[in-house]
Amino acid sequence: MAPSATTTVTETVSLPQQLKDPRIESQYKEFQTYHFEKDAEEGRVAGFEAAKYPHYLPTWDKTLKYPPLEPFEHYEHGKDADPTFPELLPESAEVTHLTPTIGTEIRGVQLSSLSDAGKDQLARFVAERKVVAFRKQDFKDLSIPDALKFGGYFGRHHIHPTSGAPEGHPEIHLVHRGAGDTKSDQYFADRVSSVAWHSDVSYEQQPPGTTFLYILDTPETGGDTLFANGVEAYNRLSPLFQERLHGLQATHSGVEQVAVAHARGSINRREPVTNTHPIVRTHPVTGEKALYVNPQFTRDIVGLKREESEAILKFLYHHIAVGADFHTRVKWEEGTVVVWDNRVTQHSALLDWKNGQRRHLARITPQAERPYETPFVK
Numbered sequence: 001m002a003p004s005a006t007t008t009v010t011e012t013v014s015l016p017q018q019l020k021d022p023r024i025e026s027q028y029k030e031f032q033t034y035h036f037e038k039d040a041e042e043g044r045v046a047g048f049e050a051a052k053y054p055h056y057l058p059t060w061d062k063t064l065k066y067p068p069l070e071p072f073e074h075y076e077h078g079k080d081a082d083p084t085f086p087e088l089l090p091e092s093a094e095v096t097h098l099t100p101t102i103g104t105e106i107r108g109v110q111l112s113s114l115s116d117a118g119k120d121q122l123a124r125f126v127a128e129r130k131v132v133a134f135r136k137q138d139f140k141d142l143s144i145p146d147a148l149k150f151g152g153y154f155g156r157h158h159i160h161p162t163s164g165a166p167e168g169h170p171e172i173h174l175v176h177r178g179a180g181d182t183k184s185d186q187y188f189a190d191r192v193s194s195v196a197w198h199s200d201v202s203y204e205q206q207p208p209g210t211t212f213l214y215i216l217d218t219p220e221t222g223g224d225t226l227f228a229n230g231v232e233a234y235n236r237l238s239p240l241f242q243e244r245l246h247g248l249q250a251t252h253s254g255v256e257q258v259a260v261a262h263a264r265g266s267i268n269r270r271e272p273v274t275n276t277h278p279i280v281r282t283h284p285v286t287g288e289k290a291l292y293v294n295p296q297f298t299r300d301i302v303g304l305k306r307e308e309s310e311a312i313l314k315f316l317y318h319h320i321a322v323g324a325d326f327h328t329r330v331k332w333e334e335g336t337v338v339v340w341d342n343r344v345t346q347h348s349a350l351l352d353w354k355n356g357q358r359r360h361l362a363r364i365t366p367q368a369e370r371p372y373e374t375p376f377v378k
Contacts, residue, residue, distance in 0.1 A: 045178065045179040045180045046180075047180065047356075048179035048180055048356065048357065048358065049179070049358075051179075051216070051217060051358060051360060052216060052217050052360075053140060053216045053217070053360070055144070055166060055167075056140075056144075056166050056172070056174065056216050056360065056362055057166070057174075057176070057360075058163070058164025058165060058166070058174045058176050059164060059165060059166065059167045060164055060266060060267045061167075061170075061267070062267050064170060064267075064269055065269060065270070066159060066269050066270045067270070068270065068271065068273070069204065069205065069206075069270070069273075071205060071206065071370075072156055072206070072367075074155055074156070074206065074209070074367065074368050074369045076123070076209070076284045076285060076368065076369065077116075077119060077120045077123045077153065077154065078120060078123035078124035078126075078127050078210075078284075078285040079124075079284065079285055080120045081117075081120040081121040081123065081124035081125075081285075082117070082120075082121060083124065085121045085124075085125055086121075087114065087115055087117045087118035087121055088109065088114065088118050088121035088122055088125055089106070089109070089121075089125070090108075090109070092108050093106055093107070093108045093109050094106065094107040094108050097129070098328045098329075099325075099326075099327075099328050101130075101229050101231075101232045101326055102129065102130040102131060102227060102228075102229040102232065102326060102327070102328045102345070103129065103130065103131050103132075103133075103227065103328030103330070104125075104129045104131075104132045104133070105132075105133045105135065106132060106133070106134050106135070107134075107135045107136060109134060110137065110138065111134055111137055111139060111150070111337055111339075112137070112138055112139055112142060112146075112150065116153070119150075119153050119154070122210070122339065123154060123209075123210050123285070124285055126210055126339050126340060126341050127210075127283055127285045127286050127341050127343075127344070128286060130227065130229050130231070130328075130340060130341055130344055130345050131227045131328060131330065131338060131339070131340035131341075131345060131347075132338070132339050132340070133330050133336055133337075133338050134336065134337045134338075134339065135333065135335060135336055136335045137214065137335050137336065137337045138335070139212075139214045139337045140214050140215070140216055140335070140362070144166060144169045144172065145169075147172075147362075147364065148169070148171055148172070148364065150364075151212055151364035151365075151366055152366065153366075154209065154210040154366040155208075155209055155210070155366030155367045155368050156206075156366065156367045157171040157364070157365070157366060157367075158171070158173075158201060158204070158208060158365040158366070158367050159171055159269060159270070160173045160201065160269070160365070161254065161257070161258055161261070161268060161269050161270045161272065162257055162258060162260075162261040162266055162267060162268060162269070164176065166362075170269065171364070172362050172363070172364065173362070173363040173364075173365055174360070174361070174362055174363070175213070175349070175359070175360070175361040175362075175363065176358075176359070176360050176361075177223075177351075177358065177359040177360075178358060179356060179357060179358040180356045181356065187351060194348075194349070194350055194351035194352065195226065195321070195348045195350070196295075196296060196348050196349075197226075197228060197294055197295060197296070197317070197320060197321055197346045197347070197348050198294045198295070198296035198297060198346060198347070198348070199230075199292070199294050199297075199342050199343075199345065199346050199347075200342050200363075200365060201254065201297075201365070202252045202277065202292070202294060202296075202297045202298070202342075203252040203253050203254035203257075203272075203273055203274060203275055203297050204254070204273065204275065204367065205273070205275045205370055206367045206368060206369060206370050207277075207342060207343070207367065207368065207371065208342040208343075208365045208366060208367055208368060209341060209342060209343055209366060209367070209368025209369070210339065210340075210341055210342075210366060210368070211339065211340055211341070211342045211363065211364070211365050211366070212337060212338075212339055212363065212364040212365075213225075213337070213338045213339075213340075213361055213362070213363045213364075214336065214337040214338070214361065214362055215332045215333075215334070215335070215336050215337075215360075215361050216360040216361060216362060217357075217358040217359065217360035218332045218333070218334070218357075218359060218360075219353040219355060219357040219358075219359055220353075220355065220357065221353065222350065222352045222353030222354075223332060223349065223350060223351075223352070223353050223359045224329050224330060224331050224332065224349075224350050224352075225329070225330045225332070225338065225347055225348070225349050225350070226327060226328075226329055226330075226347060226348045226349075226350065227327065227328050227329075227330065227340060227345050227346070227347045228320050228321075228323060228326060228327050228345060228346045228347070229290075229323075229326040229327070229328075229344070229345060230281075230290035230291045230292065230320070230343075230344045230345055230346060231283075231288045231289065231290045231344050232323070232326035233290070233291045233319060233320050233323055233326060234280060234289050234290055234291045236319070236323070236326070237319075239378060242280070242289075242376060243376050243378070245279050245280050245291075245312075246280055246373065246375070246376040247278075247373075248278070248279045248280075248301055248302070248303075248304075249276040249277065249278055249279070249301070249302040249303075250276065250277060250278075250279050250292075250293050250298050250299075250300065250301050250302065250313070251274055251275075251276050251298070251299045251300050251301075251302060252274065252275055252276070252277055252297045252298055252299070253272070253274040253297060253299045254272040254273050254274065254297065255272040255274060257272065257297075258271075258272040259272075274299075276302055277292055277370075277371040278292065278371055278372065278373040279291065279292060279293055279301070279316075280292065280373050280376075281343060281344075281371045281372070281373060282372060282373050282374045283341070283343055283344055284369060287374070288344065289373070289374070290343065290344040291316060291319075291320065292343070292371060293313060293316055293317070294317075294320075294346055295313075295317045298313060300313070301313065320346060332361075342365075342368075343368060343371070
């Protein structure tokens, strides 16, 4: 159930012995100190404005348990799209590409009004541009069921195993840094950066595809989100190295995330899973190949010795992390909905604002096909 405290409560928990592996300790530190800050109705904290969307404040119902996810046949609507995007991008739309290979900002298009043909075009356009920020949207003002209905067009809703959710709507994943939260001071006590590249819940057998994140409350400045283009990261590699990566599978694990939740006394809606996915993944619409490993959830390369696996993964993580010429940065503003393709991108939030203001976002996370690769072509 939702915490009922009306002041911020800070609890620091010691690191469990089973999580002291340096490969996963960094993920744990993100949650090492956690806060519940919530008035049951408004999320009000002394000295700060109440939450604009209190019905979106996080709750944690420990009584909700879900069975393991079953495989399903995903239908990729981007395959049906008119590649000229007439319904998505009318002449009145303002379209600004943020970089040559990733990131577009669009004004003058209302997502909630798109026809099914427009949604098909949205899926394809996002696959091509990787991440698209739609400005001045009414999405946050829809009822939660209507927002979920829109997102459900793109795939089966993923229910996160451990995150807070609006009461009665576990399909919504909430990103919430409460007003007055001082976690950042402790967060940087033993680390120099908040950047944590990842693709969402890549440990699932069928990870997300077209994904939606919309802003509810945002600091005056700061809290931007970085995105990296996994296709361009793959394209930058030499043909010999690309060929070596083809055929390799990596293990993605959700075990540590659930262990963290247990350690902090939080929820666990579903037993954790591990799955193997190809290191080079093919997009079903564009046919592009993308690197599909990330330091948050990828653990090792199947069939390699530990040192061999770590050497390759370390190179790939570093390659993606420092590739500023295939990154983009989205600045949040009132009414923004960001849509990205989790199959071919990675992202990281930035914990850089210092005024204690609330940062509150909601994510709708439709699952897609099981990752696959197509043969390497010289």
